[in-house]
Every structure is written in C-alpha cells, then in structure tokens.
Amino acid sequence: MAKVSIVDVAKAAEVSVSTVSLVLRKKGHISQATTDRVHQAMAELGYVYNQSAANLRSQKSNVIGLLFDRLESDFSIKILKCLIRELEKQGFIAMVKTGALTADALTLAVNELKTQHVAGIILVAAGSVDGGLTPVLSAAELPYQVMANQGGLGMSDLIVCDHYSDSLTLTRFLLDLGHVSTVLFGGELHDPVFGERANGYLEAYRERGIPARKAHIIYADTDLTGQRQRLEAALRSDNSISALLCHSPAAAMIGAQSVLKLGYGVGKDFILSQQKYVTCFQEVDRLSDGVMDLSYILLPLEEMAHHAVRQLLQRLDTPEPLPGRAFSGALIR
Template identity: 30%
Template structure:
C-alpha cells in the first residue's frame, strides 16, 4: 500500500479509503490510485487490512463543551458528513479543560484514530497542538484558532459578524453600546470584540472601560455581565452579546431590573440557535450555518489526507438576522 501511495502521490490513508470504496474521495484521486494499483499489480487483502487497521476509519471530534447548543449542531453536521465519507465519528467532551483535553487525546492516539476535529480548550499550547497534527493524523480546529500552532481552522467570520451587528445597532441611533460575554483567552472572543470595536471606532463612538465585560459563555454569564454593565453605567441603550446563550442571560437580567428587551434596551446575539426565534421578543442575531462548518471542515481534513500538505484555514460566511429585539433610540419606552 505504501508503494501505491508513492506512485499515486497521495497518502497511505487515502489509498485505504479508495480500497474501501469510500465516496468521500475525489474522482481524479480515485483514478490516480487505481492506475497505480494496476501499474504495480497490487492485490488488496481485505482480511489482513482489517486486522492491521481495524480502527483506521475513526475520526475523533474533541468538543470543548457538549452543553453548548450551537456546538451540538456543528457536531451533528460533522457526524453526517463523516459517515457519508466512510468514517466513524467518535465524540469526546473536554469541558473546557486543558488537562482533560490532554488525557483524552492520549487515549484516542492509542486507538489509532485517523484524524481529529477539535475546539481547543482555553490555554491550549501551540507547540502541543502542532506536535499532534501529522499527515497520517491531521487536525482541524473548529470555531477557534491557536496562534502559532500552524494547524488549520474552520470557523465563522467572527469579526465581520459582530461588525455588521454593531453597525445595525448604530444605524438605529444607539451610541452607548455594550459588548458582553466570552472568555478572554479564546480566539473567537478576541475576534468578536475586534468587530465590535471596529464598528464603534468607525462611527466615532467611544468605548469606555466598563462597556466590554467578558464572562462565562453560559446563560448565567450573560446575566452577571449585564448586571455589571448597568450597575456601572445606566446610559447603555444596546447590548451586543458574545452568543445567543449569553443573550438569553441578558434577557433574564433585564427582566429582573424591570426592563423589557427590545423596548428599553436593544439586544443582539450570535449563532442563531433554533430557540432564538422563539424568544420573547424574537432575538436579532448573527446566523452561522452549522452545516457549512461541518462540510468545510470535512473537506479540509480530506484535502490534508489526499494532498500530503496542510490545507488553508477557512472562514464561513455570516448573516445578520433582524427580528424584534432591537428598538431604535427614538422608539425606546419611556
């Protein structure tokens, strides 16, 4: 099989996929592998291959937090795409813990997984991640980037998404806007914060120290962050939230203070979870298609395995979905 891979100019794992009849390999690659097989007179022994590589079709999905509803949507999309391509997905939860991430990866390596999709835990070291990724066991990061690791990522265009949402709030006349939620050590927080600041600076609107409040990405984090913002400055008229889940917590905090979301204070989320359109009022948010994340991530993994080279990272498009949670300044209830 090694000789076939060399002649075809692909990886050994790609040859294995072709021999197993996976439909996730490009037609031109299948042709090259079959030509190499014919040229070399190679005969595929399925029984021996099964004994040697019994688990070589396993792909690990290392989830940072399975309680995150948007990540659950991405994982479902990944599972469907991987199965279509002839792989068996295995999902593990690291619960945002670097220590658990290290332990889980060590166990997965013992099972000869063919590759990894990871949403790296906060504080993941670039050198560790770089050492994990190889041609035979490629790694694609989901939703987050670890700077300096040279490991490709697939994630939403976070900067653009929050930039568009903040621009929309500004167009409604809001000048005092807060950005709440998210953990400072993860890349998606920094990127979404960048989009917020960029839109505010372009509109020549000030961003005070207390206008940006990081917090847990749970609902409770949004609730705590909103209280902190309004306790320090009640001139805030709009809130840009790190995620929809954070926005749900902001709704709760506003109601605790006797304020109505979408009337006294405008609220925008990020992700467009299924429940967001059912909120009262329906949440304006940035939509990211989970199926697109899953499809593009699988394409990148396959490219690495087939082409013997690290693929480029990818940003998936975003869309602002306007619903009922954003009043204009003139419409605010008195």
C-alpha cells in the first residue's frame, strides 16, 4: 500500500495542500470547521504527521552532516549506505566528512559543516568514541547523534553494536548443537571489538560449565600466512575442534581454506563426516567454491541507521538527553 501523503489528505478534505499544511503547523486563520475536516481526513486515511521531521526541515537546510573518523572500515562503509538511505526517506541529503576523533579535529569539522548550513550532525566512529567529545558537539548548537561500532565511556546516548551479546548468541548456538570444542579466530590482540566477542565467547562456556580448555582463541595479524599456520596447527593438535567462530569474512575464508586443506569438509555434520562448522560474526556471501552453508550474525545496521535519524529528529523537541541503545544482530542459521 502506498504511503499516505499530505496531497491525499488535501483531496479527501477538499481543501488545498497549503491549507492542510497550515492546519498541521497550527498557523494562519483556519476555521474550526475546516480544521475538523482536515483532522477527520487524516484519521480516515491513517496519515501521521511527523512533527520532528517537519521541524528539522524548517531549519537552515535539508542537509545532514555525517562525520566519520574513517571510511575504510567495513562497518563505516555499510552504515554510511544505510544512513544515506534513511535520510533520503525523510527528505534529507547527506554531506560526508572524515576526521580524527580529537577535540581539535572535531571542532574544525563541525565548524566546516556549520558554514554549509547543515541542519544536524551524525557522528560515526568505526571503533569507540570518547565521551569527552560531547562538549564539542554541544557547542555547535545543532542537533546531533553519535554512533559507534564499539562502546565508549561517558556517552549515555550512544547508539552502538552489542558485540558481546552477539558472541554469546553464536557460541550458545554452537554449544547447543554439540560443538563443545571450538575456535574463535581472526581478530587482532588489541582490537576492542574482538575483545568484546572474546568475552562473550568465554562467558558462554562459563555459564554452561564447560572447561575453558575447550575454548580456543587464536589472534590474527597482518601476516596471512602466519594466521593460517596458527589455525592449522590448532586443528591438527586437537581433532575434537568441530567449529570455528570467525571475526570477519576474511577470517572465514581463511578458516574454510584451512579446514579443506587438512582434508576435512566444511559443514554441520561433524559427528558422522568430521566436518568443521565455519561461522562468522558478519554476513558472508561465499566462502569458497562449493562452500556456502554457514551461520552468521547479521549486523543490525539498517535498524541502527533508522534509530539514529529518528533520535536526531527528536533532539529538536526534546531538551533532556535521549537514551542510547545497544543493538544486537540476528543469528542467520
């Protein structure tokens, strides 16, 4: 069903579009009878007036500034696409800038956006973000919203991915299937996102009372050959390992290739055929030739983008801080 517009309301109420607009904004001298007729048409058609969106459109422009600390990360690229789509749905266009998450760099970027008369700002961090940057954003005197791939300190209104819960979900799923001995693989030692996933992974073992020696964590580095060698050494030394939890699509590819190289199959039937179950914390289109059956966590980026834009609109009418939210992904089996 097509979305009801202000034009549809005007036709149903037999008035002009400008009259409907005046009624919605409570402007002008409109008779009570006409006002009642417009409201009746809205009720019959199911039209909902988005007051926040209207307020934001009435500001300096219909441009929203999107500030990224870096755009080369997979998270940033995907969330950028989602934000642009969500803003377009609301009638806005995006102006994208990148810069370091320091007070000086952020002040410069915000001031540059203000010279372009943006109506609001969404700050996106590929990693974590420091709550100490809040005064810089507040000083801009523009509505803003902050998003991050990983939780930060001192930001109660942050929209963030819940990697800990995602790891709990995926690990519990594997343990319930009987995969007691597993490997968490593919994240760097000082990667905070991998750290959250490692904590969730180990917690799932603790809550089930399974010995920690059954949980293997293999850290990655820029040396792909070294990553493969460490993973293959673990698989050779412990034949009971039956599942891999891969930090990224690249790690999933390495994992599948290593499993096949050692003569195992990639799949879910580990009891009868000695297959190794390869799973991932991100969506994977394809692992390798003939290997497409895997489970993964689908990150809720569309939902996060929708929530961020909605929060930005609400900031115009809500003087008190709006609550943040941690978003968990969906397990795709």
